[in-house]
Amino acid sequence: MKPNIHPKTYQVIFQDVNSGYRFLSRSTRTSSETAEWEDGKTYPVIKVEVSSDTHPFYTGRQKFNEKGGRVEQFKKRFNMD
DSSP: OOTOOSOOEEEEEEEEETTEEEEEEEEEOOOSSSETTTOOOOOEEEEEOOTTTOHHHSSSSSSOOOOOOOHHHHHTTTTTO
């Protein structure tokens, strides 16, 4: 194998913003936001909108409220009525 061709990976906490579900995994991304994990160590937190806890394929049902379409999200983000 060629040396130095793989990206550096970090242990990070992925947090589902809809349900609050968190899991520890490895990623090439990192974050400035940190949180303490069950082992007492502090890890970067990456927030995701859908995880295995809220995805309908894995749960068999819709667990979170519909956020609306793209236009509604845009209007909400930029306070347009």
